Amino acid sequence: MKRWIIRIALLLAASIALATVTGSAYERIQRYQTKHDFPPLGTLVDIGGRRIQLDCRGTGSPTVVFESGLDINGSLSWSAVQGAVAKTTRACSYSRAGIMWSDPSRGVQNGKAVVDDLHKTLQAAGEHGPFVLVGHSLGGPYIMTYTKYYGQDVAGLVFVDASHPDQVERLKAVTPQQSAFFGKLLVSLAWTGALRQFVGGVVQQQPHQDMQDVAMIRAYAPTSLGPMLAENAALDQTLAEAGTFRQLGNRPLYVLTAMAPLSKAELQSMHMNAAQGVHMREVWKQMQDDEASWSSRSQHQLVGDSSHNIQFHRPDVVIHAVLSVVDLVRADEQH
Template sequence: MADQPSGARSVETAEMAPPLGQYHEVEGRRLYLHSSGSGGPSVVFLAGGGTVGLDYWNVHEQAAQLTTSVVYDRAGTGWSSGVGLPRSSAEVTDELRQLLRTAGIPGPYLLVGHSLGGLYARHYATRFADEVAGLVLLDPAHEDYNAYMPQQLVEQWEAWDPDQAMPEELPDEVVQLYRGLFAEELADWPQQLRDLLIDRHVSPGWLRVGFQEAKNVKELYAEMRDAGPLPDVPLIVLSSMAVDSFKAAVSQGTPESLMREEIDGKRKLYTALAASVPRGEIRLVDGTGHATFHFRRPDAVLQAIEDLLGR
């Protein structure tokens, strides 16, 4: 895919540069990466759709006390160079592999993937099994997700048009709603990082990227199916068990009973995923929903990382 021409998003990025980390050039693009700690296996965080590497700063900083820890932004997201979206999972995983090599991050890697990042982590492990020491997956996107869901929800999702979901100008009440939600989750973060992330997350550019990156999710699922089963690597799947404020905001009009059915279906799916490999495990995590996993339960994420490092 060709890089997007410089424009509003590039200006936004230049005006609000990340407070830590550096850039590495991969195939003519500047990719953002921040690494801390030392030792191996190296922990690499794969952000969910609509999130960026520094959203996982709180867990990353703790993981860096144990080993080398890395957060980064995929091309087209966060502070990395723009690129046409959506992209294939092969493009994303090839890019990550090259970035880690260019940045001198030693393998093997313990991949921590959230949501869409969880699908990319599984695809990476399937394609490059010898480079992966383990997987921690936070509510990972999965090609069989809809098969475990109530039909009413599936019909709602099928009718959803991402091109219509993101107008050119967001109503101020929507912007303020999301600003408040992020401010609540990041309340105890360092002010410079907190304010920067909140401003960027409510900007039209970043919001639009979140929709664009997952527009080809059916094609991503097909790629995952074609890649074959997961190799025999240690796996911990963390399944969130609550309806958080973000879920409630984007699900207005959906009965809470239906959202609880989604959580139950997700638990069954992730139980099957964990059972698909000899060293797989599912952990049910209370007190958080899908979007706020790393904000509300960094302890559960760090414990899973520490347990896999111990193996």
């Protein structure tokens, strides 16, 4: 009996080892294939031993710079918006360190690190201000931090349902705490090919999003997820830094706020009931109202038929907001 137990244990161990080796080889092949099938959009800019993907299109001033939220989409977060803006002025999107085509960073990925990377990227690529910065979700605190340190180049801003520096504390009583354990576990197993099996369910097509973009995001997801979680781990530092700068003077500011009721799927993913969802929207709007007070020339638009990703649900609204700020900056330059 004991011999049979030992044999079964050895067979099980051998099976696990074989599956691990096979999965690892599969993952290496898939990463090679991904680089071959989906080369970077735009260019890879060397910022001193690391490369950041930057996609700039169009001509004109000011240059619009898009900053994505806490996701793995990189520059593709703006695929439904950038082309239209580029018909009027220079428009640049990029992927942060480790996301999509950009090389990872070994340091802490807090707001200061992110904006320093962006500043180096724009400088190395020869992109000059004045800039209109557009930030979605966590991209809001990122562009505020950029303005804090490199404000001489920033002429206007657009917040697309942007995060607020005080949101963790303000939403604590409304939204249950989410554990990052499962995400970290998947990242730790990415080399085995296990993570690649989950990305189809994680990365869903958005409205006004091309399936080719979805395919690219899914292909790079196993390498993008870890850097995204690193940004999430530094969230408290990022929000604290952004919270030290809340005055934009008379720079044009356009605030877009998603106000569509949370869907059943969204409520379930956040472990909330309908009443908590309504309360969360109320608190979120209060914070968005506060953001709109950070400039003496601000406009605040509530987007009642859009969820958090306004750039996909209502790209026309985002395009209008961006071009409105571009027009105001151009008018300022003429005086």
